[in-house]
Amino acid sequence: MAAVDAETIGKSYGATAVLDDVSLRFEDGRFTSLLGPSGSGKTTLLRIVAGFVTADRGRILIGGEDVTSVPVWKRAIGMVFQSYALFPHMSVDDNVAFGLARRGVRGAEASRRVGEALEMVRLSGFGARRPKELSGGQQQRVALARAIVTRPRVLLLDEPLSALDRRLRQEMQVELKRIQREVGITTIFVTHDQEEALALSDHVAILDRGRIVQAGPPGEIYERPATRFAASFLGDANFLEGVVAEGGVIVGGVLVRTDDPLPAPGTKALLAVRPEKIALVPAWGAAPAGHNAVPATVRQVVYAGAASTYLLDGPGGVALTVFAQNRTGGPVAEAGATVTLAFPPKQTILIKD
Amino acid sequence: MTALGKLFLFAVLGFLYLPVAVLVAMAFNASPLYALPFEFTTHWFEELAGNDKLLAATRNSVLIAILTTVLATVIGALAAIALSRRRFRGRTLLRLLLLPPIAIPWLIIGTAMLVFFFWTGIGRGLHAMVLGHVALAIPYVVLVVGAGLNNTRIDLEEAAMSLGSTPLHAFFAVTLPLLMPSLIAAALFAFAVSLDQFVISYFLATPGVSTLPVEIYTSIRKGFTPEVNAVSSLLLAASMILIIIFARLTKVGGVSGRR
Ligand SMILES: Nc1ncnc2c1ncn2[C@@H]1O[C@H](COP(=O)(O)OP(=O)(O)OP(=O)(O)O)[C@@H](O)[C@H]1O
Numbered sequence: 001m002a003a004v005d006a007e008t009i010g011k012s013y014g015a016t017a018v019l020d021d022v023s024l025r026f027e028d029g030r031f032t033s034l035l036g037p038s039g040s041g042k043t044t045l046l047r048i049v050a051g052f053v054t055a056d057r058g059r060i061l062i063g064g065e066d067v068t069s070v071p072v073w074k075r076a077i078g079m080v081f082q083s084y085a086l087f088p089h090m091s092v093d094d095n096v097a098f099g100l101a102r103r104g105v106r107g108a109e110a111s112r113r114v115g116e117a118l119e120m121v122r123l124s125g126f127g128a129r130r131p132k133e134l135s136g137g138q139q140q141r142v143a144l145a146r147a148i149v150t151r152p153r154v155l156l157l158d159e160p161l162s163a164l165d166r167r168l169r170q171e172m173q174v175e176l177k178r179i180q181r182e183v184g185i186t187t188i189f190v191t192h193d194q195e196e197a198l199a200l201s202d203h204v205a206i207l208d209r210g211r212i213v214q215a216g217p218p219g220e221i222y223e224r225p226a227t228r229f230a231a232s233f234l235g236d237a238n239f240l241e242g243v244v245a246e247g248g249v250i251v252g253g254v255l256v257r258t259d260d261p262l263p264a265p266g267t268k269a270l271l272a273v274r275p276e277k278i279a280l281v282p283a284w285g286a287a288p289a290g291h292n293a294v295p296a297t298v299r300q301v302v303y304a305g306a307a308s309t310y311l312l313d314g315p316g317g318v319a320l321t322v323f324a325q326n327r328t329g330g331p332v333a334e335a336g337a338t339v340t341l342a343f344p345p346k347q348t349i350l351i352k353d
Numbered sequence: 354m355t356a357l358g359k360l361f362l363f364a365v366l367g368f369l370y371l372p373v374a375v376l377v378a379m380a381f382n383a384s385p386l387y388a389l390p391f392e393f394t395t396h397w398f399e400e401l402a403g404n405d406k407l408l409a410a411t412r413n414s415v416l417i418a419i420l421t422t423v424l425a426t427v428i429g430a431l432a433a434i435a436l437s438r439r440r441f442r443g444r445t446l447l448r449l450l451l452l453p454p455i456a457i458p459w460l461i462i463g464t465a466m467l468v469f470f471f472w473t474g475i476g477r478g479l480h481a482m483v484l485g486h487v488a489l490a491i492p493y494v495v496l497v498v499g500a501g502l503n504n505t506r507i508d509l510e511e512a513a514m515s516l517g518s519t520p521l522h523a524f525f526a527v528t529l530p531l532l533m534p535s536l537i538a539a540a541l542f543a544f545a546v547s548l549d550q551f552v553i554s555y556f557l558a559t560p561g562v563s564t565l566p567v568e569i570y571t572s573i574r575k576g577f578t579p580e581v582n583a584v585s586s587l588l589l590a591a592s593m594i595l596i597i598i599f600a601r602l603t604k605v606g607g608v609s610g611r612r
């Protein structure tokens with residue numbers, strides 16, 4: 001096992017920069033997701049780590065060793081492809097044994113390790129089958145077994161679950177996480193599905209247009225997003241734009257306080273609040289002491305049984321969203337009602353635009 | 354299928370196979386003048402065994418066809434791989450240039466070859482015929498193997514490389530086995546192109562060295578003998594066996610790398 005370092009990676013195709021000065025550390029044994037919208041450069045970064053693509057600038061280190069000019073087949077990586085990429089003319093056993101044979105492991109030792117790997121992905125007894133005789137989920141598990149049986153230093157996965165339907169996908173997420181823990185392998189997982197990234201990762205790096213916007217544990221990114229992009233890509237967020245004043249930011253004439261250090265009064269600032277951090281207080285009630293209190297009008301209530309989503313117009317007409325549990329048997333406020341939005345300054349995050 | 358459709362299909366098949374069936378039947382008919390009633394004999398095959406000219410021509414035909422198959426398949430497959438996997442200047446032009454020889458009438462190609470071979474000193478004879486047939490068969494091989502390569506998947510080679518294969522090993526371990534049906538089809542094409550070839554062989558044959566189609570043509574002109582029916586029947590049987598082998602092999606090899 002080994003940590004992977006990407007150092008100041010740059011890559012352009014023609015005039016377009018696909019990766020721009022990307023530096024990222026993938027800690028030893030950690031499950032890191034590369035999360036970003038389509039075209040943000042996730043696959044490109046993964047393929048540079050794998051060695052399929054050569055970066056224009058920067059270095060890749062695996063376990064502290066500079067592998068920038070080492071070809072794929074000598075990097076000791078394991079890779080799982082979106083298309084599974086199982087060899088159709090070989091049995092499941094032979095697929096899994098392929099990498100072992102390339103590393104000189106044959107015979108009884110190879111069969112033992114193939115058996116172990118298939119057991120780990122719960123496919124014992126499927127060894128004699130051809131890939132096309134397996135379901136999509138089973139094929140992907142074979143691909144995983146094939147990738148880890150050689151005990152690579154790092155496991156790379158490019159949207160491995162996106163071809164599966166929702167249920168199977170969730171099942172496979174659990175399996176993948178279990179196997180990754182058992183093996184303890186450094187894992188880099190590319191996805192554009194934020195739920196998947198949150199469910200699986202120890203660490204998430206958010207990419208936007210070839211740059212790392214923010215990297216950290218999922219909880220940290222969710223609770224303390226750094227930019228508008230990070231806040232809206234991972235989860236939902238309300239954005240309050242205003243001008244810095246003494247003790248807070250004036251948004252549409254209302255003072256909104258934050259615990260974060262603010263720039264000089266008079267400058268523009270952007271605040272973010274997660275929809276579930278906001279409490280709806282009826283017009284006749286009062287916000288808890290120390291909370292921000294922002295007046296708003298309910299535009300629409302989307303009832304979903306356990307909870308409701310409230311779409312509101314805030315100060316200066318800014319569109320806001322609030323999630324609230326339906327504790328009192330029905331929505332707290334109807335469409336058209338005037339309410340006060342209460343949320344603590346601690347959950348009011350100063351972010352970059 | 355409707356009854357009419359069936360009838361049509363049988364009509365087409367009959368149109369294709371009836372002349373051939375007559376030819377085979379006449380190879381076993383005693384009368385040299387196609388006279389009925391049918392009287393079974395193997396006489397013409399015995400005659401054929403004594404016909405050195407026809408036999409030598411058959412040997413030449415088969416030899417040329419085998420050489421053509423091997424050379425054209427190897428050269429054509431390598432060309433197809435280069436055309437599909439390597440990026441270089443003029444690739445599209447080269448790919449386009451491979452197509453016209455299939456459409457140009459053989460009479461024109463044959464004339465051109467005759468002139469060219471005469472002019473370069475290659476001359477005529479067995480070697481010239483092999484050269485001509487190989488040139489003729491290569492475009493077919495490139496087309497068939499190229500189509501097969503389009504169906505192979507780069508991600509499979511990448512998977513092999515991630516497991517420790519060099520690009521060369523990945524090609525031989527993964528792509529080549531999946532390409533086998535295309536290679537076999539291409540080889541059969543080359544074999545058929547060569548065995549069938551009349552015009553170019555006719556131009557490049559010398560009085561001593563000719564091929565079966567040329568010899569059959571010559572003997573028909575001199576006056577028809579049922580030995581020609583006999584040798585044609587043998588050739589037909591050989592072709593059928595080849596087709597059956599082909600059908601078997603392609604089924605065993607599986608059709609390309611699809612899931
Ligand atoms: N071989 C290539 N030649 C030219 N442009 C490329 C090449 N590979 C990638 N790109 C471009 O680089 C950008 C990033 O591509 P990449 O595949 O890394 O995105 P991604 O984040 O994986 O997106 P997706 O979620 O759609 O898979 C895209 O704009 C793409 O068009």
Ligand SMILES: [Mg+2]
Pocket residue numbers: 042043044
């Ligand atoms: Mg991608």
